[in-house]
Amino acid sequence: MSFGRRFNWRRYFVIAHDVVATTVALLLSLYVRFEEQGIDDRLSMLAVVLPPFFIYASGVFWFFDLYRSKWRFASLPDLASIVRASAVLALSLLVLDYVLVASYFFGSFFFGKITIALYFVLQVFLLGGPRLAYRYFRFTRTRRRAQMQGTPVSTLILGRAADAEVLLRAIESGAVHQLSPAGILSPSPADQGQTVRGIAVLGRFSDLQRVSVDLTARGIELRRLILTPSAFEAGASVEGALAAARRLGIATNRLPSLEDGGNPLRLAPVAVEDLLLRPSVAIDNHRLESFVRGRSVVVTGGGGSIGSELCDRIARFGAARLLVIENSEPAMHAVMESLGAKGNPVIIEGRIADIRDRPRIDKLFSDFKPDLVFHAAALKHVPVLERDWDEGVKTNVFGSVNVAEAAVRAGARGMVMISTDKAIEPVSVLGATKRFAEMYCQALDAGFARRAGPASAEPMRLIAVRFGNVLASNGSVIPKFKAQIEAGGPLTVTHPDMVRYFMTIREACDLVLTAASHAHGPDNSDVSVYVLNMGRPIKIVDLAERLIRLSGLEPGRDVTIEFTGIRPGERLNEVLFSHEEPSAEIGIPGVVAARPVFVPIDDMRARLAALDQALKLGDREAVFQVLRDTVPDFKTAAA
Numbered sequence: 001m002s003f004g005r006r007f008n009w010r011r012y013f014v015i016a017h018d019v020v021a022t023t024v025a026l027l028l029s030l031y032v033r034f035e036e037q038g039i040d041d042r043l044s045m046l047a048v049v050l051p052p053f054f055i056y057a058s059g060v061f062w063f064f065d066l067y068r069s070k071w072r073f074a075s076l077p078d079l080a081s082i083v084r085a086s087a088v089l090a091l092s093l094l095v096l097d098y099v100l101v102a103s104y105f106f107g108s109f110f111f112g113k114i115t116i117a118l119y120f121v122l123q124v125f126l127l128g129g130p131r132l133a134y135r136y137f138r139f140t141r142t143r144r145r146a147q148m149q150g151t152p153v154s155t156l157i158l159g160r161a162a163d164a165e166v167l168l169r170a171i172e173s174g175a176v177h178q179l180s181p182a183g184i185l186s187p188s189p190a191d192q193g194q195t196v197r198g199i200a201v202l203g204r205f206s207d208l209q210r211v212s213v214d215l216t217a218r219g220i221e222l223r224r225l226i227l228t229p230s231a232f233e234a235g236a237s238v239e240g241a242l243a244a245a246r247r248l249g250i251a252t253n254r255l256p257s258l259e260d261g262g263n264p265l266r267l268a269p270v271a272v273e274d275l276l277l278r279p280s281v282a283i284d285n286h287r288l289e290s291f292v293r294g295r296s297v298v299v300t301g302g303g304g305s306i307g308s309e310l311c312d313r314i315a316r317f318g319a320a321r322l323l324v325i326e327n328s329e330p331a332m333h334a335v336m337e338s339l340g341a342k343g344n345p346v347i348i349e350g351r352i353a354d355i356r357d358r359p360r361i362d363k364l365f366s367d368f369k370p371d372l373v374f375h376a377a378a379l380k381h382v383p384v385l386e387r388d389w390d391e392g393v394k395t396n397v398f399g400s401v402n403v404a405e406a407a408v409r410a411g412a413r414g415m416v417m418i419s420t421d422k423a424i425e426p427v428s429v430l431g432a433t434k435r436f437a438e439m440y441c442q443a444l445d446a447g448f449a450r451r452a453g454p455a456s457a458e459p460m461r462l463i464a465v466r467f468g469n470v471l472a473s474n475g476s477v478i479p480k481f482k483a484q485i486e487a488g489g490p491l492t493v494t495h496p497d498m499v500r501y502f503m504t505i506r507e508a509c510d511l512v513l514t515a516a517s518h519a520h521g522p523d524n525s526d527v528s529v530y531v532l533n534m535g536r537p538i539k540i541v542d543l544a545e546r547l548i549r550l551s552g553l554e555p556g557r558d559v560t561i562e563f564t565g566i567r568p569g570e571r572l573n574e575v576l577f578s579h580e581e582p583s584a585e586i587g588i589p590g591v592v593a594a595r596p597v598f599v600p601i602d603d604m605r606a607r608l609a610a611l612d613q614a615l616k617l618g619d620r621e622a623v624f625q626v627l628r629d630t631v632p633d634f635k636t637a638a639a
Contacts, residue, residue: 014067015058021126022057022089026050029118030111049096056092060085066127082127090120152180154220156250158205158241159184159228161191167226167255168197182220183211185241187230205231205241212248227254243549283510283590285317291517293318298370298412300355300403301377303331305470306418309509310374311335315344317513323368324350325361325377355399358406365410372516373407373415375400378434380420385429386568393615393623396433397440401608404441404462414461416516417441421468421501421531425633428569432627432634438464438529439630440608443601445528463519465512467532468501477540481547489559491544494566499537499573508532511590518586518593527584527593537573599630 061067064085066078097111111119157164164184171179183202186192191201202211212222225245231238231254245252297314301307302324308331311324324339326332329352336350349368353360355377365373378396379385385392400417407415419438422431441462448459469476477500484491515530545555553559566572584593598604607630614622628634 011067015061017130018061018066018127019054019058021130022054022123023050025119025122025126026053029115029122032118033112033115053093053096057089060088060092064088078131079128082124082131086120086123086127089123090116093119152178153223154182154215155179155224155226156182156202156208156211156222157184157199157226157228158186158231158238160186160188160230161194161196161201163228163230163255164199165196167228168199172197179224179226182215182222185211187233187237205238208241208244209248212244212250222248222250225250225252227252229255239546239550243551246551283507283514284588287517288313288510288513289317291317291513291520292372294320295371295413296321296323296369298323298325298365298368298373298407300325300373300375301418302326302350303328303335304376305476305505306509307374307376308335308338309505310376310512311339311348312342313506313509313513314374315339315342315346315348319346321347321368322349323364323370324348325353325355325364326350327352327354327377355403356394358402361402361406362409365406365412369410370407371413373403373412374418374512374516375403375415376418377403378418380430382422382428382430382569383567385433389429389620389623390615390618392429392433393611396430397436397608397611400437401440404437404444407462408444408460412460413458414463414516414520415441416512416519417462417464418512419464419466419529421466423464423466425635426631427571427635430569432631435631435634436611436627439598440601440604442528442598443604446598447601458520461519461528463516463528463530465515465530465532467503467508467511470503470505470508477543478547481544485548485551485553485559490562491548491559492562492564493541493544494564494570495572496541496563497572498540498566498570500540501537503532507590514588515591515593518588518591527586527595529594531583531592531594533590533592604630 064081066081066085093111093116094113097116157167161184164186168181171181181199183200184191184196185203185205185207186201187204192203194201202214208225215222225241227238242252292314297319299307299311299314299322302311303326307324307326311322314322322339324332324335326335332350332352336348339348351364353364355361355375377399379392404415404417417437419434420430422428423435423438424431426432426435441464445460445462448461481491511532515532518530519528541561544561548555548559548561551559555561584595586593599607607626611623611626614626624634
């Protein structure tokens, strides 16, 4: 028998059940109210009234979707539908009794208000009771099946009651296997002393040690903690519970939030990055879908941390075609495998290319004809570029210029250059080269804006988006500290007062797309530099101490911290805007804009030629002099 026919038989069974329930509810309410004599007096009229009423009741049940909801998942919305349907039927009987039947045919009220009230209560009970009973039957069967498959893992759920309830429902339905909830720890005072789906709230996060001892005394060996999204909210203070769990040898997992884009019921490892930031900015996904959907997009540096996440978000938001450009074959292979596994309908092509190879980039762009270009390819490690300054200039300046001009020649609608907060009042080769590339793009952008007339097509936009350090990106401090902790220490920090801004890769990429959508919108004004709001900076030494504690260790006792001194090109504090750049709020949370400070494109090209000549001669002083002439606040001493 096919699935469709089997489904129809189940629906017919539900229809038959609900008609029988209606019959029983109506007859039982008459019996309770009038007993046998009253029913005998009304038999002839019942024979006339009941058949059309049952047909009418079936239509009401159909209207309120009682036949489409699965009994296995009967819930409050289903109960609400039953109450609404029963109320409509009770009101219909009231109208029938008081308007159509009453004194005209029967000489008195046929049902009466008490009978109709009884009918309403019985109808709700007879419709809802079997559904809830069937759900309980399936729940117990699922639990028995899970127990037969192996010993369930005793689990403590951390988070507010509303989040815990989602996981408990999943366990009941069998969507999450092999978990036996032993209790809930919640940061909310309102949850204390309560139960959620029969599971008690045993305390707050700080009570984990006590709760573990109590459960052990009851013969329950606590083996897993599951953190729900609310456990990571600001002020929840989950770090102590995680440190205690590590000391007790309890495994920890988290439930991804819906914003993570994955299956919210699939357990994932607890990442330190989840615990280190202020709450993420709310992203307008509909805005990003409208901006990206149906477009052809190029991402340079698509195998890197930022580039690969940009590729993932662009594919998820519905781009028609995506060209991934990467100069590392392993990185290209990894990102293409990852994108292919997501099953997005976007047409994805990966090409090996170096952005410093101008003819190659021109050919790729002219063949692909992108609508949007996201330029994430760069050399970005400050100490490395202080040593290999010439490579930084070749990639970050000339590579960026190649990408920008290739995008212009290919007729792209816009280009977004991924920049850095180190480009503001730079003290490093990284900052200076990124600022030079920003100014070149700003000069091109201003030229397009001047040429655009009232009747002309929308001009191409070239913008830069700046942000600070990205957690868990290649070469970032978090993986380095983790490795040092695993090795027993010490953790190396450059300076006790060093502070940095941090944000997650996902948030950074979504805000990059948000900034790009604003630049192409009607209210973009003349801004061409966007800065992501990264909240408050984090002291690196505090970050190191926190990571040590989250590992169940004590800073200074189990793992030491050593200060190695500020490296070439580094500064203690990062800046978000130059004193010469007027900032502007654009009405989008998480993004601030700046009006550009640049020189005309002809001057930029002349300085680019001088930079090229100095680079060919290997003259570091001449290269740095061009950078200082172009970026006057570049504060690095000449060699």
